[in-house]
Amino acid sequence: MSGDEGLFISAKVQDTPMSLLVDTGISVTILSVKSLKSINPCKHTKITPVNTKLVTATGTTSSFIGQTRVEIQIDQHKFYHDVFVADINNDVMLGIDFLTANKCEVLLSKSCLDVQGGKIPYFRYSSEVSACCRISVTENVVVPPGTKMIVPGRSTGHVNKCAALLEPTNTFVEKQGLMIARSLVNPSKGIVPLRILNLQDEPCKIYKNTIAATCEPVNDSDIEEKPNNKKIPQCVYVQT
Template sequence: MMGKLPLNEQKVDSVDYAGQTIIHDKEQNLFMNELRNLISLFHNQLGEITHEFSNCQKEVIIAVNQMKRDFEDEISSTKGRISQIEDAVHENKKNISTNYDQKYKGSPFIGQIDVKICLGNYIYHHNVLVADISNEGIIGMDFLVTHDCDVLLSQNKLKIKGEIIQCYHYASSAKSCYRVAIQETVDVPPNSEMIVSGESDEPIFRGLAGLIEPNEKFMEKNGLLVARSIVHPEMYNIPLRIINLNKEPCTLYKGTIIATCNKVDEEDIQTSEFVK
């Protein structure tokens, strides 16, 4: 025969079970509340992130559109400048063509011939075109390229095969007066006369006569006399007649300015015949 619990002990067990159930329900409620709070926080943060992303996306779109407009404006401006340059080039070509026609239309090419061209210490063979033009001759790009020439515009010189060739102005544009310096250092013996080579400090007129006038300061300083003379400058070599009346030799250094060369007209030159 099974025994039975007293009534008091049965009541205690029921109370303990009910208390444990209440505690479990409270914990479950707390857990659910925390879970709901976490879900709500997650949704809030996700909303903020989505909002910020949307704002960033808008800013990126705005920036890209602005860059696109700036680029299109720059392209349009560049096209405008290119169009202006093309118009200017076209106008220049038109003017050049007009000037060429006006200058050479009545002077067609006569023919071509192989000639010898003497420049400095060398002779060059080259095929040239013959035409009735006002200039004595024009050295073209074909000659310059073929013979590896360097045109030194700032110095008015032409370099070919390592040799420097002095270039000259046309008579119409040449200056009327140039300074003349000693070309190479030279010793003038005492009580003697000699002719030395001089050169201009800049390109001198060619094919015209020049009057050599002595430099007064030079003569006072060195006690030498420079003769007045008529010369025809060829290349950059100008003959100078010097007299040393001193009892000691005098050294003239390269680059010393001793005279000036003044352009004169051939018609103004008078010659005299001496009868012995």
């Protein structure tokens, strides 16, 4: 299996956003060297040398760099788990040890991972998904009639750039009858703000994990800061 294949979930390791490959074919959980280096140095934990060997799908073996204990946050759940560190392509490979210890169930028919009762949607890590990811609502929300509110969302994929253009999906707008503001966001922060407006005469309930918008990376050259005549923070515009 290549680094682009399989089912992934979005999570945080030591407070750093990462894509976790859910792999029931491995017995241990593995953190990549590159992901370890991306973690804030002040959050690094001690790495203990191990004699265990990593056996790849092709049958070749290589040594683990060591083992360390990290905090893994999936949705609102935080777990502390011992992971092996190795030079792999994926950010993290979530093995049977983690899934069993934390009562996680792989629900292929529903395309999600059940984490202690919470449903975490999978995404496929491909060139198409990494270029444009979906944003889901993190909790059940009721938007009153004639009201504008900010609803927390999260990325169900991985965007390599910090700046991304958020746009509502046609399905969400047509089904819910709500409007979502087009905006520039940073999906790597974990929580993505959704500015939602309900122009209807009735309240509208949005259920947790509903896909509401998409995020597409924006090049730095496409962003310009346009100063305002008043002395207030500059407004950010996106060239389209």
